[in-house]
Amino acid sequence: MKAAIELKNITKTFGSVYANKNVSLSVNKGEILSILGENGSGKTTLMNMISGIYFPDEGQIFIDGEEVIIRSPKDAFKYKIGMIHQHFKLVDVFTAAENIILGLEDGKKFDIKAAAKRVKEIGERYGFIIDPMKKIYEMSVSEKQTVEIIRVLYRGADILILDEPTAVLTPQETQKLFAVLRRMRDDGKSIVIITHKLHEVLSLSDRVAVLRKGEYIGTVNTAETDEIKLTEMMVGQKVSLNIERDEPENPKERLEVRHINCISREGVPLLKDISFTAHSGEILGIAGIAGSGQRELLESIAGLQRLNDGEIFYHDPKSGKVENLRDKTPMQIRDMGVRLSFVPEDRLGMGLVGNMDIVDNMMLRSYRKGKSVFLERKGPRDLAEEIIERLKVVTPSANTPVRRLSGGNVQKILVGREIASSPTVLMAAYPVRGLDINSSYTIYNLLNEQKRRGAAVIFVGEDLDVLLELCDRILVLCGGKVSGIVDARATTKEEIGLLMTKLQEEGQNNAE
Amino acid sequence: MQNNDKHLHEPRIQITKRGREAMPWYKAWGVRAAAIVLALIVCAVIIVFLTGYNPIRVYSEMLKGTFGSSRKIWNTLQKLAMLLCISLAVTPAFKMKFWNIGAEGQTLVGGLAAAACMIYFGETVPGIILFPLMAASCMLAGMIWGIIPAYFKAKFNTNETLFTLMMNYVAMQIVSFCIVFWENPKDSNTVGVINRMTEGGWLPTIFGQKYLLNILIVAVLTVAMYIYLRYSKQGYEISVVGESENTARYVGINVKKVILRTMALSGALCGIAGFLLVSGTDHTINTNTVGGMGFTAIMVSWLAKFNPIVMALTSFLIVFLERGAGEIATTFQLNESVSDILTGIILFFIIGSEFFVQYKINFRKGHKEEKV
Numbered sequence: 001m002k003a004a005i006e007l008k009n010i011t012k013t014f015g016s017v018y019a020n021k022n023v024s025l026s027v028n029k030g031e032i033l034s035i036l037g038e039n040g041s042g043k044t045t046l047m048n049m050i051s052g053i054y055f056p057d058e059g060q061i062f063i064d065g066e067e068v069i070i071r072s073p074k075d076a077f078k079y080k081i082g083m084i085h086q087h088f089k090l091v092d093v094f095t096a097a098e099n100i101i102l103g104l105e106d107g108k109k110f111d112i113k114a115a116a117k118r119v120k121e122i123g124e125r126y127g128f129i130i131d132p133m134k135k136i137y138e139m140s141v142s143e144k145q146t147v148e149i150i151r152v153l154y155r156g157a158d159i160l161i162l163d164e165p166t167a168v169l170t171p172q173e174t175q176k177l178f179a180v181l182r183r184m185r186d187d188g189k190s191i192v193i194i195t196h197k198l199h200e201v202l203s204l205s206d207r208v209a210v211l212r213k214g215e216y217i218g219t220v221n222t223a224e225t226d227e228i229k230l231t232e233m234m235v236g237q238k239v240s241l242n243i244e245r246d247e248p249e250n251p252k253e254r255l256e257v258r259h260i261n262c263i264s265r266e267g268v269p270l271l272k273d274i275s276f277t278a279h280s281g282e283i284l285g286i287a288g289i290a291g292s293g294q295r296e297l298l299e300s301i302a303g304l305q306r307l308n309d310g311e312i313f314y315h316d317p318k319s320g321k322v323e324n325l326r327d328k329t330p331m332q333i334r335d336m337g338v339r340l341s342f343v344p345e346d347r348l349g350m351g352l353v354g355n356m357d358i359v360d361n362m363m364l365r366s367y368r369k370g371k372s373v374f375l376e377r378k379g380p381r382d383l384a385e386e387i388i389e390r391l392k393v394v395t396p397s398a399n400t401p402v403r404r405l406s407g408g409n410v411q412k413i414l415v416g417r418e419i420a421s422s423p424t425v426l427m428a429a430y431p432v433r434g435l436d437i438n439s440s441y442t443i444y445n446l447l448n449e450q451k452r453r454g455a456a457v458i459f460v461g462e463d464l465d466v467l468l469e470l471c472d473r474i475l476v477l478c479g480g481k482v483s484g485i486v487d488a489r490a491t492t493k494e495e496i497g498l499l500m501t502k503l504q505e506e507g508q509n510n511a512e
Numbered sequence: 513m514q515n516n517d518k519h520l521h522e523p524r525i526q527i528t529k530r531g532r533e534a535m536p537w538y539k540a541w542g543v544r545a546a547a548i549v550l551a552l553i554v555c556a557v558i559i560v561f562l563t564g565y566n567p568i569r570v571y572s573e574m575l576k577g578t579f580g581s582s583r584k585i586w587n588t589l590q591k592l593a594m595l596l597c598i599s600l601a602v603t604p605a606f607k608m609k610f611w612n613i614g615a616e617g618q619t620l621v622g623g624l625a626a627a628a629c630m631i632y633f634g635e636t637v638p639g640i641i642l643f644p645l646m647a648a649s650c651m652l653a654g655m656i657w658g659i660i661p662a663y664f665k666a667k668f669n670t671n672e673t674l675f676t677l678m679m680n681y682v683a684m685q686i687v688s689f690c691i692v693f694w695e696n697p698k699d700s701n702t703v704g705v706i707n708r709m710t711e712g713g714w715l716p717t718i719f720g721q722k723y724l725l726n727i728l729i730v731a732v733l734t735v736a737m738y739i740y741l742r743y744s745k746q747g748y749e750i751s752v753v754g755e756s757e758n759t760a761r762y763v764g765i766n767v768k769k770v771i772l773r774t775m776a777l778s779g780a781l782c783g784i785a786g787f788l789l790v791s792g793t794d795h796t797i798n799t800n801t802v803g804g805m806g807f808t809a810i811m812v813s814w815l816a817k818f819n820p821i822v823m824a825l826t827s828f829l830i831v832f833l834e835r836g837a838g839e840i841a842t843t844f845q846l847n848e849s850v851s852d853i854l855t856g857i858i859l860f861f862i863i864g865s866e867f868f869v870q871y872k873i874n875f876r877k878g879h880k881e882e883k884v
Contacts, residue, residue, distance in 0.1 A: 014528060055526070304761055330764035342762070350758040356751065364763045367748055374743050 003062070004029045004159055004190040005050060005081075010059035012045055019045040023059075023216040025209045027159065032181060032191040034201040034222075037211035038234055038436040040406065043194045044086075046211070047161045051083035052076040082152030083161040088144050090136045097132035100151040115154075122153050126183050141290065142173045149180075160184065161192045166200060168290055171464065171497035178204050196234075198227045199465070212236055235437055243444050243469040246452065251279035253315050254456035255301070255425055260310030260326075262296055270296040272481045274310070278425070278456040280317065283447060285471030285488060286460040287496050293480035294460045295345060298427050301458075302342045303330045314338050317424060317454070341423035343415055345430050345460075351414045354403030358384045358395065361402055362417055387416035391442065408439035415446055426450050429460040444470055464493045478502055526874040540869045547865030551858040558853065563846060570840050577839020578832050588835055590723040593730040594789060596827040598802075598809040600730075600737045600820055601781030604774045605658075606810070607741065607818045608754040610665070614676025616806025617683035618657040618779045620799075622786025624687055625653040626713075627706060627797040630790070631694055634712030642713060650787035651780040657683065658779020659772060666768035680806070684799045691798065705795050715792035726792045733781070738820040750774055782806075815862070833858060 003026040012020045020042045027033050035043045048054045050061065052073040060067050063079045070076050076083070090099050097116040116132035123130045128146050136144060145165060152160055162181075166174045181191050181204065195201060201208050202222060210217040210233040217233050255278040262271040271293050278284045286294055299305040301312055303325065312325040316337070325333055333340055348354040352361045362380035370376060384398040391412040395405055402410055415431060428447065432440040447470070451457050461467045467474055471488040476499040484499040535543075556567035578588050598615050605612035629646040637645070661675035696704040707713060718724050741747040753760045753770050760767050790797055812830060816822035837851025 302762075303764075329766075330762065331766075334764065344762060346758065349756055350762050353752055353755045353759050355755055360748070360751075363748070364752070364759070367745055373745060375745055375748055 002029055002064075003027065004064065006062040006065075007046075007050075008060045008062070010046065010049060010056045010061070012042075012049060012054060012056050018214045020049075020056075020211075021214045023211070023214075025216060025219060027190050027192055028207075029190055030185055030188045031206040032185050032193065032204055033219075034205035034208045035192060035194045035211065036196065036198075036201055036208050036230060036234060038196060039408075039434050040213075040436060041211040041234075042214040043211055044163055045214075047083060047163065047192065047194055050076065050159075051081055051161060053083075077155050077157070080156055080158040081161070082155060082157030082159070084145070084148045084152060084163065084165065086163040086167065088148055090144060090147060092137040093135065095133050095135050096130060096139075096147045096150075099136060099147055100132075100154050104155065118154065119150055122150050126153075126180050126187070128180060141168045142170075142177075145169070145177070158188075159190045159192070161194070163194045164196075165193060166195070166197065167462070170289060170500050171493055172501065174200070197463070198230055201230065202227065210234055231437070243441075243466070244448055245470065245472075246448070248279065248282040248472055249452070249454070251281050252317070253277055254280045254317070255458075256311075256313040256315070257301070258311045258313065260297075260300060260312065261308045262300060262305055263308050270480050271300065271307075272479075274477075274480075274482050276475055276482065276485060278458055280424070280454045280456050281451055282472040283451050283457040283459055283470060285467040285474040286458065286477060287464060287467055287474055287500060288477035289500055290462070292477040292500075294429060294477060296480075297477070298342065298344070298429055298458070298460065301325070301425075301427065302340065303328050303333050314340075314425075338425070339421055339423045340425045341418035341421060341427070343411075343418050343426075343428040343431050345433075347410050347414050348403060351418075352402050352410065355401050357399045357401050358388070358393075358413055359398050361413060362387075365417065365421065383417070383420055387413060387420070391416050391446075407434040408436055411435060411439065411443065415443060419446060419450060422453070423450065423455050425456045425458070427458040427460075430462060431459070432466070433462070464496055467496075468493065476500055524875060528872050528874065529870065535869055543868050544862065544865050547861040548858070551861035554861070555854050555857050558857070559850075562850065563844065565844060570844070573840045573843050574832075574836030577836045577843075580839075584835075586721060586723055588831060589727055590793065591835065592824075592828050592831045593723070593727045594785060594793070595805050595809060595812060595831060596824055597730045597733060597785040597788060598782060598805050599812040599816075599823050599827055600733055601654075601778050601785060602806075602809050603737065603778075603813045603818050603820065603823070604741065604747075604750055605778040606813055608750045608771065608774050610662070610771060610775065611673040612658070612661075612676050612775065612778055613673055613807065613810065614657065614661065614679045615778075615782050615809055616802050616804070617676070617680035618654045618782035619786040619789070619802045619806055620680075620683040620687055621657045622650040622654040622783030623790040623797050623801050624683075624690060624786070625649040625783070626787045626790040627694070627703065628690075630706045630713030630795075634707045635710050639716075643715075646713065646791060647784065647787055650783040652783070654779040654781070654783025654786060655776045656779070658775040658782065662772050662775030666771045687797060687799050687801075702798060703796050706797075707795070711795075713791055714795055715788070723793070726788045729784075729788065733784070734820045734824060741818070741820070746770075746773070811859075829862075 006026040008024050010020055010023045011018070023042075023046055035047065037043045045054060049056050050070065052070045052075050055071060061070060062068070068079055070079065070081075091102065094102070097112055097119050100119055101110075101112070101115045119130065119132040122128070128150065130143070130146050130150060134143070136147065139147070145168075149160070165177060169177065181193070185191055193205065205222050207219055207221055208225065208230065209219040210230065212234060257277070258275050260271055260274050261269070263269050274293075274297060276284070286297070288294055296305055300307055307326055310326070314323050314325050316323065323336055323338070325338065328336070344350040353364070359377060359381045362383045363375065363377070366380065367375055381398060387393065388395060388398060393405070393409045393412050395409060402413055405413070411431060415428070419426065426447070431443050431447070435443065447457055447459060459467070459471060468488055468491070473485060474488045474491065474496060475485045476483050476496055478500055483502045486495065486499070552571070559565055559567045559570050577584065579585055598619055601618070602612055602615045626646050629642070629649055633642055633645070657679055661670070661672050661679060664670040664675060665672045691701065691703055694703045695701055715725050741750065749760070749765050749770050752763070752765060753767055757767055760770070786802070789801055794801060808830060812823055812827045815826040833855045837855050840846060841851045
């Protein structure tokens, strides 16, 4: 089989860090190749060098057997390479067709109608459903992705690189995307997909190339491998992929959310009549497409979001008193003796201050203690040292600004601080996003530890496999509403996937 | 292998941000020092080209203008103290990412309050009551000028840059208005030196130096501001709000309260600067009393990265450039613009040197050439 792209001894460094070291691999024509590796293993950097975002320090790139130099995305298009980035690069107020022809210089007259016609043709050819005249801001995430893919095809790409394309899709949308990708492969195109999800690799690709810490480990035929072997290649050691899950011990009502409603300043409803109860000693998972109200729900409980309606009751485990947390500020909640910890989604923008060192970040929650007008840094310093040691945080010292740490270490600092106050309620939003497997398991263990301690843990996750293994119950959000609360031990991924889009479809049916 | 990329060659220069490996401090200061030396060389070339004078002589005149006599040294220190005082005042606001460009007006109303006290009470009220009264009213005036934009920012999220800028003009108009009332002698359209004979409300001369008290007050303020920003709970809140308002909300800091409190402090310090300018230096007031220092202070504060101790250095640099440039303009009978050009070049190099501290530049060889 002929190689469409061949990489030889590619090396790329950022400062003294090797993002890629001597990587050689090839992509054949008419195949789907998965690039598998943990976060930070250099997958995206490698693909960015093919698509012209970065330029390699050393090494050569061959296309159809000829050495090429790719200095910009324009060069990449010349060699018929197109990349679909994880974060979409679309202009919101433009239509699909306008976005697709944006920046295209083919010497022809600007003709939006002809373009729209071609867009439709491409869509039909591979089984996409797209309305070229729809504006981007009216589109769902999966539609936006379709626009990105067609944009690349429109420019005649034969080699498509997709960076984590399924991260934002529901299981059903993922299946549709995979069907399209298979059709493109059968049409002779080469597809590269970057992912860290093993089951996707196994169900979609023909071959798998594995990277670990920037180094190329090897390529295997998908048919001849399995999850355990791939994980071992990825991590470099045998890892047990099972997450522990104990039965909840003596669960009692801890947090009771009753009919809460929340409307944004612009008048858009964010949360609609949400009710649930979180128990002590259990992990309640929250699933849903990104932006279904997860953030607003957690922020409402934490006292950061004004509610228009509804109540949030906290059952104090010591005194047995029931208190209403609605319309309380985070300070008032703490003064009431509620030990509520919150690991927000935006770690450096909300949970921590990137430019401050670890010690100063430890103080964020506790600096007010005491009557003195001056800060007391001894306690926070001890806490910082303790967390660094216990959670094995890799850092030059406790005085290093947290923004200089890697994603996993930043998260350990944040989670470490939040559990240091022995919370009775612990909320965590996407706590393992961007983390490698070992760090992810550290976080799962910490959540389990809190569950055993008797805290009510609320875990917002995106990987349904993890939610199913870790949680006791799963609440599914859809468009700001609860579309179901299921027993995680008895449910399936498909059932949750359906619940994630259920209300939307109902809404559409009603509208029709 | 066919070579089809004759028209394409590899990029030769790469610029990377020094993220995790920041430059060690001694290297960073080395870069900055090199920038100043380089700036002086470029200035020398320009001096020779434009005027034909010996640049070494020009530079030595600049030094003379700043340090030439004991009177000049005291004048330099006085200038430095005033600029540093206003820089200290704007620092907490800028650290909070509140773009306060209204220091000029805040200082001016402080000075106006001082002048009013001198005119109405200067010759009747004894010093022991007069000076605290003056200090308090100056701080209050500056504070009001600072709090007004802060209140609208906190309440309605107005643009503080425009608001504080406009407040400068309001302050200037009020001063013009008062000059009409206070003019002395009549029809001169100036206030003249207030209480020339009695020196009522003039800050006292200590150890025979009339500016020494000003300088000491600013020195104390500098240390106090350093401690406040670094070791106090309020200073910590300012940093958190400045870095990320979301984090501040998340940990329960009342962002509005911090904005109001910090701008009150910033305005009050400007008020003190106005007090020192009118009561301790000029003994008169006009619309140009602050003379643009409210804007220069912003540069001083940013150059020092909001560190009050380093700000003493950066304000010295600015004052040195201004005084030195003024000196050569008179000695060599050059147009004032020449000194502006020199000041501009030197600042350009100093600010530009930060790029080389933050980023690393790699020059690379094409690998193919190496093999050939």
